[in-house]
Amino acid sequence: MHSFPQPALIQVKSLTTIAEADPARAVAFQGAPGCNSHRAALEYAPDCAPLPCFSFEDALDAVKEGRADRAMIPIENSQHGRVADIHFLLPESGLSIVGEHFLSIHHALMALPGATGPFAAAYSHPQALGQSRHFLRERGIVPMAYADTAGAAAFVKEQGDPQAAAIAPALAAELYGLDIIQTHVEDAANNTTRFVVLSRQPLDPATLTGAPAMTTLIFEVKNIPAALFKALGGFATNGVNMTKLESYQKGASFSATMFYVDIVGVPGDPAVDRAIEELAFHTKDLRLLGSYAQARPRG
Secondary structure: OOOOOOHHHHHHHHHHHHHHHOOOHHHEEEEEOOHHHHHHHHOOOOOOOEEEEEHHHHHHHHHOOOOOOEEEEEEEEEOOOOOOOOOHHHHHHHHHEEEEEEEEEEOOEOOOOOOOOOOOEEEEEEHHHHHHHHHHHHHOOOEEEOOOHHHHHEEEEEEEEOOOEEEEEEHHHHHHHHHHHHHHHHOOOEEEEEEEEEOOOOOOHHHHHHOOOOEEEEEOOOOOOOOHHHOOOHHHHHHOEEEEEEEEEOOEEEEEEEEEEEEEOOOOOOOHHHHHHHHHHHHEEEEEEEEEEEEOOOO
């Protein structure tokens, strides 16, 4: 809690008190109150008790320790790609993906009351800065990375510098007493972030049959020629739609590559079972991170 700027601490303390009183309703998220993850939690579960956490690790730990029932974690953005570190954190957490949520992202440029610019710098999460880079460049505003969007707004309020601005959801200006200088500063009107919902217990795939569902898994292929081609062949031959495939390095040797995969379908479907069985034959490490209902149609 004490890693947040002072203006955010009152909001953090209030929300934390409510969440601690009812962990079954608590949804942990990374960031100060008013950030996009806070918005996503309220859209996904309007009756939840949002629990703000300073880091992704803190949010995941809150679920592992039973202080929250679920965590709402951003995993990718339509404009800026993968959220850093998430592919490492999800497998290490031991939690299971039980849902997904797509959030339309709209950023606002905000500053101290009465400040009109020009602004020397804008603070925000690197994702938000990347999503607004053309807007900032055109105005000669230097992007300054901060841990989260709403935390950046609280930081600008705390610093009291009229030449400093923040890029954050409009809710953050309301919470921290800033003026909105301009709305919709994101470079793309269809800017969208996909979140995954994590829980201690996975969903039973049998409860997802009959409705569109997804399964997420990670694997490491054997270090032999055409290993990836052979590993993925089972999805093609069994007609299983793969909607996402990303690679990332495991360790510093650059000799072991992990792959993150989303597929349409769940274990228990014969085609999915055959594809996963063939995948397992060609891999050194295979882990299912969870099956869950689709929040948006694929393909």
